[in-house]
Amino acid sequence: MKRIVFALTGVALLAGAVATTAPLSGQPHGEAAPIYGITIPAGYRDWHLISVRQLTGAGGKLKQLRAQLGNDIAITAFREGKLPFPDGAIIAALHWNKVASDADNQVLASGFPGAGLESSFAGPAVNVQFMVKDSKKYAASGGWGYADFTNGKPGNEALHKTCFACHQPAKDRDYVFTHYAATP
Amino acid sequence: MKRIVFALTGVALLAGAVATTAPLSGQPHGEAAPIYGITIPAGYRDWHLISVRQLTGAGGKLKQLRAQLGNDIAITAFREGKLPFPDGAIIAALHWNKVASDADNQVLASGFPGAGLESSFAGPAVNVQFMVKDSKKYAASGGWGYADFTNGKPGNEALHKTCFACHQPAKDRDYVFTHYAATP
Numbered sequence: 001m002k003r004i005v006f007a008l009t010g011v012a013l014l015a016g017a018v019a020t021t022a023p024l025s026g027q028p029h030g031e032a033a034p035i036y037g038i039t040i041p042a043g044y045r046d047w048h049l050i051s052v053r054q055l056t057g058a059g060g061k062l063k064q065l066r067a068q069l070g071n072d073i074a075i076t077a078f079r080e081g082k083l084p085f086p087d088g089a090i091i092a093a094l095h096w097n098k099v100a101s102d103a104d105n106q107v108l109a110s111g112f113p114g115a116g117l118e119s120s121f122a123g124p125a126v127n128v129q130f131m132v133k134d135s136k137k138y139a140a141s142g143g144w145g146y147a148d149f150t151n152g153k154p155g156n157e158a159l160h161k162t163c164f165a166c167h168q169p170a171k172d173r174d175y176v177f178t179h180y181a182a183t184p
Numbered sequence: 185m186k187r188i189v190f191a192l193t194g195v196a197l198l199a200g201a202v203a204t205t206a207p208l209s210g211q212p213h214g215e216a217a218p219i220y221g222i223t224i225p226a227g228y229r230d231w232h233l234i235s236v237r238q239l240t241g242a243g244g245k246l247k248q249l250r251a252q253l254g255n256d257i258a259i260t261a262f263r264e265g266k267l268p269f270p271d272g273a274i275i276a277a278l279h280w281n282k283v284a285s286d287a288d289n290q291v292l293a294s295g296f297p298g299a300g301l302e303s304s305f306a307g308p309a310v311n312v313q314f315m316v317k318d319s320k321k322y323a324a325s326g327g328w329g330y331a332d333f334t335n336g337k338p339g340n341e342a343l344h345k346t347c348f349a350c351h352q353p354a355k356d357r358d359y360v361f362t363h364y365a366a367t368p
Contacts (some may be wrong), residue, residue: 045367046259049229052236052249054282057292057301065236067251067365075230094368098238104361107353108241117241121363128368149368169291177288179305181251183229184278184312184333 033154035161036145038132040152041071044092048075051181054098063098065122068178074133078180084143085174089133093178099123126150131176142167142175217338219345220329222316224336225255228276232259235365238282247282249306252362258317262364268327269358273317277362283307310334315360326351326359 032039047069055064070078074089100120108117127150135143146163148155167175216223231253239248254262258273284304292301311334319327330347332339351359 046232049233049251049253049278051306052251052280053303053305054238054249055301055303057296057299059300062299062301065238065249067233067236069233094365096236096365096368103353107350111350112241115241115246116243117239117246119237119239121237122235122365125366125368151368166291166295169287181278181280181306182309184280184309184335 031152031154033147033149033160034157036132036138036141036147038130038145038147040128040147040149041090041092041130044069044071044090044128044130045094047071047090047092049181050075050078050091051178053178055095063120064095064126065098065120066096067094067122068092069094075180083174084135085133085176087134087136087143091131091176091178093129095126095128096122097124097126127155142171144175215336215338217331217333217344218341220316220322220325220331222314222329222331224312224331224333225274225276225314228253228255228274228312228314229278231255231274231276233365234259234262234275234362237362239279247304248279248310249282249304250280251278251306252276253278259364267358268319269317269360271318271320271327275315275360275362277313279310279312280306281308281310311339326355328359 030039050068050070053066053068055066056062069092071088071090073086074091076082077085077089098120099122100118104119104121105117108115108119127148129149130147132138132145132147133143134145138145141164144164144167146160148159148163164175167177170177214223234252234254237250237252239250240246253276255272255274257270258275260266261269261273282304283306284302288303288305289301292299292303311332313333314331316322316329316331317327318329322329325348328348328351330344332343332347348359351361354361
């Protein structure tokens with residue numbers, strides 16, 4: 001989802017943080033994203049973890065923590081290194097504004113004086129993005145459909161037009177930038 | 185897991201990054217951690233996402249991305265705001281060294297010139313830690329047992345002696361620092 005993540009980042013830079021009231025089911029409503037016609041998959045919040053990421057920039061104005069989750073088909077493909085991803089694979093990218101807790105950092109300072117430890121964590125939700133594999137339906141975009149939702153509402157067509165082109169640099173990995181994080 | 189996470193951080197500061205070869209099952213072997221006798225729960229890598237976190241410090245030498253996962257009992261309790269956590273709840277904290285990809289950042293620079301965007305993601309695994317709720321077995325430590333594993337091997341007794349005391353600041357949240365991240 002990286003490049004579409006970047007595209008959304010552009011929106012985030014303009015819109016700033018967006019707190020969400022979306023239910024835990026991850027299905028705020030059924031409005032479909034433009035071009036690819038993708039709605040928010042029910043229950044995506046419970047999918048397995050692929051990896052985590054941080055995105056910073058805009059002179060310190062942008063500070064996000066992110067998680068990529070996958071449905072069972074996507075996770076199995078990641079683990080087996082199966083490329084291209086099979087039809088039915090869906091990757092979700094959840095983005096939060098990164099926040100810090102003074103209380104947390106005071107605990108760190110008392111536990112490890114002089115170490116200068118700072119902790120930050122996922123704060124208000126910013127947006128969620130999806131890549132949906134359907135080699136026939138989305139044949140014109142590398143077999144993937146793309147969708148971006150902020151507070152449950154899909155981004156506009158201009159945003160979604162950027163997705164496929166942006167994922168081109170990852171063509172040799174079936175347009176997926178994210179790698180499966182090692183198991184500690 | 186925050187405070188025990190911090191405790192492990194101390195070890196990480198000394199040991200540096202530790203790449204893992206642990207199998208995806210999350211069960212490198214059955215060696216139990218001291219004091220609490222906890223082994224790595226099979227399949228923890230597939231548990232649901234609670235939240236994500238970043239820890240930095242040591243003059244820039246420590247840069248970690250972290251994820252907290254929970255088993256079904258823990259996740260249900262988080263969602264329902266149920267405190268104390270019921271017996272059987274287990275929280276896993278996965279820690280990775282944060283790494284960056286020049287190729288990723290080149291894509292960002294080309295997509296958003298001037299935004300100064302920088303992306304980083306989970307690199308080599310450092311360690312994994314667990315909180316296991318058993319109000320009777322672990323009555324002396326707030327009902328929680330604690331365990332820390334690096335490359336599948338448990339930390340020593342001195343490390344595990346720090347866990348409960350470190351979690352005291354979160355006593356009003358049943359000794360759990362981590363909050364359930366919002367659903368975008």
